[in-house]
Amino acid sequence: MPCCHADFALIENSDKAFTVGVPTFTFGAGCLAEAGEHARELGVSRVALFTDATLSPSAHVAAVLASLKAAGIGATVYDEVVVEPTTASFQAAARFAAEGKFDGYVSVGGGSVMDTCKAANLYATHPADFMTYVNAPIGGGQRVPGALKPHIACPTTSGTGSETTGIAIFNLTEINAKTGIISRRLIPTVALIDPEVTATLPRSVVAASGFDCMSHALESLTARPWPRRLNPARGASRPVSQGANPFSDGLATEALKGVGRYLVRAVSDASDVEARTEMMYAAMLAGIAFNAAGCHLPHGLSYPVSGLARDFHLPGYPVGKTLVPHGLAVVLNNPSVWRYTAACCPQRHVHGAACLGAEVRDVKPGDASEAGEALAGRVIEMMRAAGIPNGLSDLGFGESDIDALALGAEPQWRVIRNAPKDVTREDLKGLFSAAMRYW
Template identity: 50%
Template structure:
């Protein structure tokens, strides 16, 4: 039997619809020019109440006002948006009746602006109509949205380049989202200096979101393994790994491996923060095209089921599990599992991340270990908790975690290895705890990859 990628029923086409991008120091000061170029006079600006008085928002407001724009400001009051916060923003946007939208903040802010734009422009009787199935109806957005200029202040989510808006569906205790090419911002305005004020804990969580975006898009199932759609209009935003997405993903992995730890440990290291910001942009463009898979699919129930963790850098927030943390906490377990799909690709990713790799038969056999252990090393060095157990989960929570994850079929289908509920239970179990909690000696060398037992079947 031929492999799926050899089947004439499989797709042979991928599309590239990247968001227009302005990047560099001082880009925010040109926001007024960009708004006027799009014909925006009345603007609905979404930001975070913590950012309202900080330089990024002040710079953006000054630029918009100097250009003669009328700005209506909507401040979100909590990180990790919910269905209620999306509804609140949409109602405010509908009342404001703007020409377009500006978002200044992290992924929560940018996703809120996307949702406000959608529901104010194309109201629907049931909020869940546009939400991804099986949780929502998956209704197609009926037409274009208003222009949206997205200005990130964290090096992480890549939401300024993507076609999704993620939120916590509180009643169901699960994260889900809306996915459509029409949600992509009109232009991303990325100014690395806007990320300089982020605390170390926030840099760690958002930085690992960058790395998992890149690693997942690089290891996702190939676009040629997906069935050809009945119509080009039905080709999904997340298309699978392809030659275009591979380039940005691999470069983002290299930059993350080089600069994430530096950016966390030294707030004055602006070179590290600049490069991490560029890595976030590259990873956003890559995964916005190829998609993400198991670590993100697993993350939604991790973040949605329990809300009693206080992450460093988020102390003024209600207890929660930040998105990047909820993703990377699953990643070592996942990449040990998926390496069998393409050992060379996983080994290249490990090398790009900074693992000391020799490309021989033994190394290919242990590609998942190389990648997982390098991730664990970086997690430990940046204060990421030691597995799900450190977030309050135990074996008794695994069935609920699995069921929450199983609803993320849009992401599960991108896994390079087909997964069952039993597989997910094993993965959550493996993610409960990763390393010995005894502090390592300061001069101790990195451990060699753990070898598989002879004769033991690898998945």
């Protein structure tokens, strides 16, 4: 596979460099107990600890609180984070943070918790109208003006990679669409990645988060190559995610190898410590990769799926409301996308399939159809083994929803434009139609 699209001809005004933001991270069993030491090293004295109501009484939160206390760090718990955050939940968290005047933040939870903590830290540190920092064209897209308070992120799921990214995603309820805030300033200062926390996760959570990890890596590998971006006016204005590059390629490759070997095992057996540990590591690698390269179509198409779903609930997630977990919405669009994008970079699609464990020896070099089918077929095989629903139709969608789904995806141009080819509304409709059922 060419190193970072080295076969792509640079033009005079192409960007000749790429920038990567990475937090300090510690990976290993029991490292949550190091939270207090890191907080003290960062010079904080009073932190807000963000979590959710389910995790609040858990041993994981207790371990972090005990570590903070032992280090002489005061902590106030905020456990009103909601799964799949909304405008209102982000705003409520920001008010709590502003009123508390904390000098540091700790998050213990999945992507929803970590993203909420990032947003709260941002608005408490640099107050502004809520839409100011939200990605354009939905929001103002203004740059974060300065550094945030220290943030120690402690993930409890193996998929979102939020502990390594400068991205905070939420549902903008006014238009019923997912959007977010993106800035290197949002990248947590320290990440404590303790695989022991996944031992009690329900299989549905392991599956949804694990396929999110897989898609992060595949999208990083197949994203529009970084030289296609124009030279920025100044290096500091280079976006967080810049397209596929040598750094993201390497991490995405290793993440996919881990996913191919361990995802189905991690879903099938909660006692498989090796598999759940390796998935935690893969999630970290994929998070760093997609933060640098960016996601594209599977994530762009996932947001209207989450926002427009009716009466769907996956066991293992909070009850009482329709909720399509983010990773599930993402993976259900994967196979249709890989069949569509393979013509742009067939070798990368074959490489991704091989990393996931597919047999690719008989795939003809440069054959887009075979490349797309190799990758889509392997993803479908893993979906079936992990008990993932059979396409969007299993969530209650039908052909009559395709126009609304395509319309809902269009505001996600920031993500979709990172695809390896230009995408029209008719293309979006075709992708959703192809994602209705796979087997």
